[in-house]
Amino acid sequence: MKKTxxxxxxxxxxxxxxxxxxxxxxxxxxxxxxxxxxxxxxxxQALQAELDTQAQLYADEKGTEMENVAPTDLEKAGYLTAKQVAAIEKHHLKVEKNEQ
Structure with missing residues (x-):
């Protein structure tokens, strides 16, 4: 017998x-x-924290209220990149005032 x-x-x-x-x-x-x-x-959540932090820095520098800061203002002032602003708008995030 052969094995195949x-x-x-x-x-x-x-x-x-x-x-x-x-x-x-x-x-x-x-x-x-x-x-x-x-x-x-x-x-x-990280994007919201970044938005709030940068808005607070911008508001402190300009002497305005945080709630009046728009993401486009932060982009024009160099606090956020265009990519970050696009992601913020995609997720419909708003500036939230942090109570400290």
Missing amino acids: KMKAFTLVEMAIVIFIISLLILIIMPNVAKQRSNAEKVNT
Whole structure:
């Protein structure tokens, strides 16, 4: 009897590999979505803190009230970048007065 060497995968082997990969994807995807949501939340909080800090600095320098400061004013004065202002407007963030 001659032994034949197997040179290719069988259909069953391929089906098992595809099943295992699919199972791993089903396990991983909800965790990735949750982490993305958490990262977006943390990013928004950091952006709000940056906006409030820069607005306070601007208001102190100009002698105005913090609530009257707009993100575009902060961009023109060099306190924020255009990218930061775009993100602030995207998230509809407003200047919040910090009670100290």
